[in-house]
Amino acid sequence: MILALILLIVGGTVAGSMLYGRRRQQRARSMEDWALGGRKLGTLVFWFLNAGEIYTTFAVLGISGFAWAYGAPAYLAFCSVSLAAAVGYWLTPLIHAYGRRHGLVTQADFFAHRYSARWLGVCVAAAGLVALVVYVQIQLTALSLVVRLAAGPQVSPAAAALVAVVLMLLFVFLAGLRSAAFAAGVKDVLMLIVVIALAATIADAVGERSILGVFSAVAERFPQAVRFPGLKPELGLDVTWLMTSAINVALGTYIFPHMFQLCFSADSGDTIRRNAVFQPIYSLSYFFVILLGFAALLAGTQAPGGDPNALLLAFVGERYPAWMLGLLAGTASLLALVPGGVLLLTCGAIFGRNIVRPLVPAMDEGRELLVSRLSMIGFAGIALYLTLGAGGSLVEIGLSAYAAIGMLAPGVYCAFLLRRTSAAAVLAGLVTGYAVLWVPMLGTLAGRWFPHWEMGLVALIANAVVTVAVSLCRPLPAPSA
Secondary structure, eight states, rough: OOHHHHHHHHHHHHHHHHHHHHHSSSSOSSSSHHGGGGGOOOOOOOOOOOOHHHHIIIIIIIHHHHHHHSGGGGGHHHHHHHHHHHHHHHHHHHHHHHHHHHTSSSSSHHHHHHTHHHHHHHHHHHHHHHHHHHHHHHHHHHHHHHHHHHHHSSSSSHHHHHHHHHHHHHHOOOOOOOHHHHHHHHHHHHHHHHHHHHHHHHHHOOOOOOOOHHHHHHHHHHHHSSSSSOGGGGOOOHHHHHHHHHHHHHHGGGSSHHHHHHHHHHHEEEEEEEEHGGOOOOGGGHHHHHHHHHHHHHHHOOOOGOOOOGGGHEEEEEHHHHHHHHHHHHHHHHHHHHHHHHHHHHHHHIIIIIIIIHHHTOOOOHHHHHHHHHHHHHHHHHHHHHHTTTOOOOHHHHHHEEEEEEGHHHHHHHHHHHHTOOOHHHHHHHHHHHHHHOOOOHHEEEEEEEEOOOOOHHHHHHHHHHHHHHTTOOOOOOOOO
């Protein structure tokens, strides 16, 4: 039954999305058609596609497992989504307008054009690919859990991850951006139905009278779980960590390369603003997701192999009938496939347009499109390698991706706020930020100066200070520049 429901949900959604994509546009013949949906995504399609990139397996499997393992630090999900929407209301229409005016396709195009430096576009492309591959790893990790659930424990984690990679590649090769938007809509509706259905019956499942009774029981039996620093105080996940992590996520959400391409794909700035206004509504679903993690803690559920990412699947398997587990697993498959597909599509677009094309200027758009599509196989392979050697929760992996992509944030914000910012200033900030983030000695020193801070935000601040300082040393450009 579980396998049948997974195949029905995934197969039906993929088939429907392909039909929708073919009905709405002809076969992609250019990078704009393939990567941006022809720049024609309206309010509803853009809403679901944007939500699809925010509400992934990170949001459901990751946050519920994080709540079970760490407790109160999972409240990070509430803060970060609303803060990101507030930032996006101001930033994303500017990105959209600039991209449409100059015919840009990727984030690296933006940097290369705004700072008149193709070499900076290549550097930004490389940095963006690193963060995107880590984010693809999150989706592969979750999808491999569903594969093992469907196929049985006799399937090894490596084999399950390989199957997950093949499924994701098939989806992205068969679907364009419009098809992914349709699948994102189905996924979001299913996600809300499943989460609300589980939350509505959770009290009976764990022997309590109401949802508030679940929280009261957790507060009584596990008092550390409902207050900071949570169930593992030695990790320092206190209120300072919560605030700095939420700010870092908010500043970095729309800096991801695939979010840039989503901004370029919208049909107007008003479409993007409407999306930002209503996007925080989705953060209400995190209440139910965290509730499920707390209920699993109350029920004494143990994550298979100690993996918090598999906690929710294990809990539903213990306390609910097989059809509910199948519905959850099918929805989780879409939660991984849709964002993972868009991420791989973005990787391909960046590699073909901003890495290969500068090296081969004579390459026409048809060959660029072919190179972009084929390169996705390589990026999927890298993500598979990272998945096989990875440990930790999806939330921890996600925060590392936000830390990496946050290094591009000062260059984006300064592009609109500080005219005299130059390519050299952006590069100086990037080098400084990555040094703080990845050089152990500097990271240790920063940890002493800013105890319990999210290190990604510390690195971002150092990056921004250097970028602005170098920019202010440069004369103000002429108005015609």
